[in-house]
Amino acid sequence: MDFATAFWPLVSALIPEATLYPEQCDDTLILSLTLFKKLAESDIHFFNLGDLMKQWGFLLLSHDSREIVGNVDSMDRVTNGLINLLFCGASFAKASQQDLSCSTIPDLDEIIVPRIPLLNPLTRHTMSETVFFLVKDDPTQYDEVLASLESLVVHDEAIEDGTAKPPYCDLVLMLTTRFLGPYSYELPFLFDRNKSIRSHTGYVGLKNLSNTCYLNSLFTQLFMNVSFREFMLTAPVADGEDSQKLLSQTQTLFSHMQNTLTRFVDPQGLAGSIRTYEETNIDVNIQMDVDEFYNLLFDRWESQILAPDAKKQFRDFYGGQLVQQVKSKECPHISERLEPFSAIQCDIKGKTCLQESLQAYVDGEIMEGDNKYKCSTCDRHVDAVKRACLKDIPDNLIFHLKRFDFNLRTLQRSKINDHFSFPDKIDMRPFKVEHLMDSSAETPEDVFELVGVLVHAGTAESGHYYSFIRERPSTSEKDNWVEFNDDTVSSWDPNYMEAACFGGLESRGPIDSGTMAYEKSYSAYMLFYQRSSVVAAQKQALEESKLPSPVRLPLAPMFANHIALENELLMRKYCLYDSSHVNFVSKMLSNIKKINGGQCSSTHSLEKRALFVALHHLDQVVSRTKELPDFVSFMLTIRQICNACAECSRDYLDWFCSYPEGLRQLLVKNPESLVRGEIASSILSALNKVKSDAAYAYGISEDELEDASSDSDPQLIYRLMKNLDRLWEIFHTNCRAWPEYFGLLASIASLGEPEATLLLDTGFLHRTLDIVNADPLLNLTPQFSRMLNIVNKRVNTRPVNYEAVITLLLKLLQTCDPSEKVVPDRAPRLDLALAAAPIPLAHSEYVQLTQHWTRSEAHICVEKLLHIHQNPLATKQIIITLLKWPADFDSAIDFHIYQALSHGTRKGVTAYPCSPFLKAAVIYIEHSESDSNRVLALIGHVARAASHVDNSEGRAFLHFFKDVMGLQSISENSHVTLEEVYATCLDNVGNWAPSLLTHFDSGVRTETEQFLYDFIFANSPEESSEDSDDTITAFEGVQKLAIDCLNYLHETYIRPRQTVVRATLVNIHEVISKALPFFEILEADDPQGIKYFNMRDFEEADEEVSDWNGSEDEYGSSEPMGESITDLCAPLPDDDIQL
Structure with missing residues (x-):
């Protein structure tokens, strides 16, 4: 211990110095942590703990983290070591009840510019635990941390209401150009954090728009050529919206591919700016040959580069010159013609390697016999050799391997899958005109290195393109290769070059104790080579600059700033979805009562802020994560808080009232039924809690008639109902949310007659009838026409769930008294409910409930309910309720129900099953109070229909008669007896x-x-x-x-x-x-x-x-x-x- 005491000052003094050497600091920081723990366990007062924590905190805030985006194993040793020291110090401080003040640490925005946050999960977890230890017992600091957490999940009401522009709180949110409604981030559902940022290679992919793999694979090859990328990024653009749109979009795409931190870039803008030779936009749904696209693209680019010098420089990147020669064997004369090329066409058929194909290229063909060449100088026909030689070779050389052939007999294209090899390096000297003209001359070698392979997989008619590309220049000792396959980017081992790119045969699995050889459908289609001297020069320049690779070229401020802001938001979002952050928010919420001795404070302000922070995270983070790893535990924490306190339940509901977009996203738009169901259940639970324990805030009370409009009454139920009403605008496009949305409304209606009447006044009885009655033959609004289209598309695969809709219809129908006089549609009825008076139907509700078809006279609502064939118990109660309507109110409704049942059981009339109509017929026989003979007539009608049953519904008809014969009683007001019913069945x-x-x-x-x-x-x-x-x-x-x-x-x-x-x-x-x-x-x-x-x-x-x-x-x-x-x-x- 004496040694540790004596040694601590020396080690402590080394900590600031060690942070300056991130690669060598590990041992010093680990030793410091070990000594600190040993001394603290012996005597915590040995230290001035407050000064140490401030010193380490300043060192942490002033350090620039060097973690690599996309590499989950990347860890900044300085950051991790300092955070471990801070966490250990905070733990000992709390254990010894020492107060630690962080008030002198300045706000981060004052001293730190936007940068990449901590990414390592372990480091982030330790940091969050440290912060929690520091603030968990201090209400002031607790509130400050909650405010910081709240600023990370901005949800602006004014933006949501459309009454204001986004008043973003910092530079990033202020300057971003993408309007995201009330949110600061793009918030897709099923967000996969691991696939949200670029790969560990440092490169991003391109989104496949449909069949644009040819575009993606070629553009990644061109982008990885740093010289070409620099030229395109610096090309002058004067008219980026019209005549130079492709050039402008290329700069945008290359800028994002270089600087963005997203996993992939969307090339939609660029694809829309490429015009074909017919002056139409390329069709992203139709795949092009990548070689044809390459020629089209470079032609369009060249036309948009205006300066002559720039045009020449552009051509020189991949363009060279061929010499078409005819050399006489009988005289010294040679005929030459220069031709430009942008890619060398190499034959595959009959060739085994690139060198052989090139040699055939320069060997040419013999012109003799009837095909002799006429020498213009000699004026006679002579034997000659016709060949092509390379005159000017660019620094970047592309070989197009002609793997597609056209069969003149079948008039179809076919793919040549023959084995064809190519070298890592190739000397182009033997194919140049200087060497061919004088092979004895000392012509210097011209070596090119393989830097990219564009692969085609599939057949001549369909397939897929992807690229293998060598990173250059690179600071690595060995060559780094990267595979670009649309939006997926990964490292690639060039040792697999032959297997992945040469084509030929492959063996697949043991069959009958042997192997079967198949042609590989994947092989190289375009080869990219770069002059060795250029590769070496670029590598030397990078080493001298001492910059890391991948190379990041300077961008125009317009692009650089925009992408930097997008990256800032992306990394914030990436860190928000870290499980340690969600756990930290959950801890901050669950600890809220402990600050005040295990109960809520009198003002409830801190509790409300903590709950709102948690709900913002629930909306923007927890409920949107793929597979919902933290949702259940997070919701359990929220519900425990609300179940223990009526004010917390009130605040919970207040959040949904204050942030209607949150309610929309969680209850209706979220694709996960677990989320929607839990939100609906928790809202109902909170309503019950507020109604029983905080009735003053609920909004419906005995004195409602006197002060319903009072501003002092929070009227929580009214505010919630208003926001639930707003969701009606999108209910038809989110059919999967019907069980939760209408289920919540039905549960609210079950809370009491005032709540049900409030739903009636909001129009939900009329709306549910509209949903049930919807039919193409009726006069439908556009909303219900779209709803029917969606419902019909899903009827054979995933039928829409009407259960909750029918339950809500029943609840509201039973609330009304049909014997009361019908009132106008907008007449309020809540005052009647509060006065315990009967609730009449509104005019539109009455019309919907009595509506029938003109030809069949069938009751539409009953017929549609039986067609839907869901929630049989509620459907039964609805039919019984309608049958119990007073005869003097609407004497025809019984007849129309009878017509619906008769029509539904008639053979060949409807494609819907008879079973639900037969069950409803039993209900009609048991409960009808008709003064006519309809009950007995219905039995006879079903009996006649049963005589022709030739489908699977025989059992349904049998059960009808069994149920009728099994009736113990019928309605007291029925005009037939049970004996007459039995006798009719026997007859x-x-x-x-x-x-x-x-x-x-x-x-x-x-x-x-x-x-x-x-x-x-x-x-x-x-x-x-x-x-x-x-x-x-x-x-x-x-x-x-x-x-x-x-x-x-x-x-x-x-x-x-x-x-x-x-x-x-x-x-x-x-x-x-x-x-x-x-x-x-x-x-x-x-x-x-x-x-x-x-x-x-x-x-x-x-x-x-x-x-x-x-x-x-x-x-x-x-x-x-x-x-x-x-x-x-x-x-x-x-x-x-x-x-």
């Missing part, structure tokens, strides 16, 4: 039973048979002596059923000689056989008995022998009709029945 049994007994679904057949046994065959034939009406009716029902079943078999199968699966007739046979005792007790001359036995034993007059082979045998499945009903329906062995 119509002949219509529906035979069809269901022969239904294709064996389950329906069996269930129908059992149902008939239970309800029709309940009485045995021995009870026939009883003379009760019920017994006689039951007997007659059995007899009628049997006769109807026999008639059905004759008409459906025997008479038309219809082929049928025998198992289909087993159940109807059992019913017919079961009825035999009910006919045997009849007198011999009874007409019913005679008819029954005659039809059972009927022999067909024209029995025919089937033409089928083996038709004399029994069939196991399907066969023509037999000789009699008895034979036809004879039971089969179990193993012969196919169900």
